[in-house]
Amino acid sequence: MSMIQLENLTKRYGTHVAVDGVTLSIAAGETCVLIGPSGCGKTTTLRMINRLVEPTEGRVLIEGKDTRSMRPEELRRKMGYVIQSVGLFDHMTIAQNVGVVPRLLGWPKERIAARVDELLALVGLEPRAFRDKYPRQLSGGQQQRVGVARALAADPPILLMDEPFGALDPITRERLQDELLGIQSALKKTIVFVTHDIDEAIKLGDRIAILKDGKLIQYDTPAAILKRPANAFVRDFVGADRALKSLGLLRVQDVMEPNPPQVGPDASLDEVRELMQRYAVRRVFVAEGRRLVGWVDREDLERNESIRTLLARRDAGTIAVPHHTTVREALSVMIATGFRIVAVVRGRDELVGWVPRAKLIRLLEDLEAGEVAS
Numbered sequence: 001m002s003m004i005q006l007e008n009l010t011k012r013y014g015t016h017v018a019v020d021g022v023t024l025s026i027a028a029g030e031t032c033v034l035i036g037p038s039g040c041g042k043t044t045t046l047r048m049i050n051r052l053v054e055p056t057e058g059r060v061l062i063e064g065k066d067t068r069s070m071r072p073e074e075l076r077r078k079m080g081y082v083i084q085s086v087g088l089f090d091h092m093t094i095a096q097n098v099g100v101v102p103r104l105l106g107w108p109k110e111r112i113a114a115r116v117d118e119l120l121a122l123v124g125l126e127p128r129a130f131r132d133k134y135p136r137q138l139s140g141g142q143q144q145r146v147g148v149a150r151a152l153a154a155d156p157p158i159l160l161m162d163e164p165f166g167a168l169d170p171i172t173r174e175r176l177q178d179e180l181l182g183i184q185s186a187l188k189k190t191i192v193f194v195t196h197d198i199d200e201a202i203k204l205g206d207r208i209a210i211l212k213d214g215k216l217i218q219y220d221t222p223a224a225i226l227k228r229p230a231n232a233f234v235r236d237f238v239g240a241d242r243a244l245k246s247l248g249l250l251r252v253q254d255v256m257e258p259n260p261p262q263v264g265p266d267a268s269l270d271e272v273r274e275l276m277q278r279y280a281v282r283r284v285f286v287a288e289g290r291r292l293v294g295w296v297d298r299e300d301l302e303r304n305e306s307i308r309t310l311l312a313r314r315d316a317g318t319i320a321v322p323h324h325t326t327v328r329e330a331l332s333v334m335i336a337t338g339f340r341i342v343a344v345v346r347g348r349d350e351l352v353g354w355v356p357r358a359k360l361i362r363l364l365e366d367l368e369a370g371e372v373a374s
């Protein structure tokens with residue numbers, strides 16, 4: 001069942017067509033990212049969903065119901081709205097800002113207070129430290145978090161977000177994207193998210209809608225858009241480094257090899273030598289039970305020290321990547337450190353697999369070959 005259905009949605013301003021016959025459907029719990037060049041109609045499309053803009057033609061259905069037949073309050077209860085400039089009320093405290101909609105809905109005071117604290121914690125703001133502050137006392141990133149908390153206040157099933165992170169510095173932006181992914185996996189809202197940034201779209205979107213001159217050019221999963229861009233416009237828009245971006249969609253656990261070259265801490269150097277030959281590697285991992293505790297390199301064999309002596313100088317964390325991280329991240333660790341293999345761990349240090357650099361490079365080459373072919 002689709003949560004949001006756009007049918008032939010069209011907006012004309014005089015003779016100018018801002019949105020041109022857009023039809024698409026968004027499933028409940030999915031994030032749909034609207035993307036395209038400036039002026040392509042993203043914001044207008046989003047605002048037709050909550051009826052801030054009335055369509056010239058076509059319609060919007062929410063859970064199968066035409067929005068024109070819904071009362072404005074009913075529509076507002078279904079949708080939270082987050083915009084780039086946040087739109088916090090300067091003269092209200094953070095708690096009052098977050099509690100605006102519940103107050104309008106007539107919730108009792110205690111329930112509002114509890115909800116405000118719950119939401120501040122959800123978006124990573126310590127309630128005690130923030131609830132009585134004013135927006136001007138917060139950084140841009142913190143204000144944006146408050147904006148997200150406010151949109152979630154009455155627990156609407158739908159969240160409309162118009163370039164919410166557009167004005168933030170890259171580091172804050174990444175952090176907020178990660179938090180949105182966390183919130184989304186916990187709350188399973190249906191999100192429509194407008195952005196200019198293809199990397200953001202790939203990271204956040206279950207599906208991406210690419211618009212040009214008001215028309216929907218392609219609507220598909222990030223992987224499908226990277227693999228099979230519908231035309232030259234999409235290919236250019238997605239960018240030349242499509243292969244690298246695809247690596248950003250794959251998880252290490254999907255490409256890792258099982259059975260890492262590993263020895264116990266009491267193994268002999270001869271065993272290590274034999275293992276290096278068998279696996280054709282210059283490094284083997286040391287594990288105690290399933291716990292990764294260090295490694296031995298080929299150079300170490302010359303020194304004739306016991307493995308336990310070597311381990312005392314090593315921090316196993318430096319050669320490990322978490323199983324849920326992206327392949328792109330693993331490759332950048334290898335490039336930054338010069339490692340030819342990395343260990344894959346679950347939790348803090350449970351050794352579950354390994355990735356040889358050669359495998360990632362082959363993968364990258366295959367993806368690039370696919371790019372040439374398409």
Ligand SMILES: Nc1ncnc2c1ncn2[C@@H]1O[C@H](COP(=O)(O)OP(=O)(O)OP(=O)(O)O)[C@@H](O)[C@H]1O
Nearest residue numbers: 013016017018036037038039040041042043044045
């Ligand atoms: N109220 C309006 N009156 C006249 N034209 C409008 C109005 N609102 C939007 N437009 C035009 O409609 C087109 C689509 O605008 P819209 O804001 O939806 O684009 P956008 O893709 O969100 O752009 P941006 O990425 O720059 O925010 C643009 O050409 C814009 O100038």
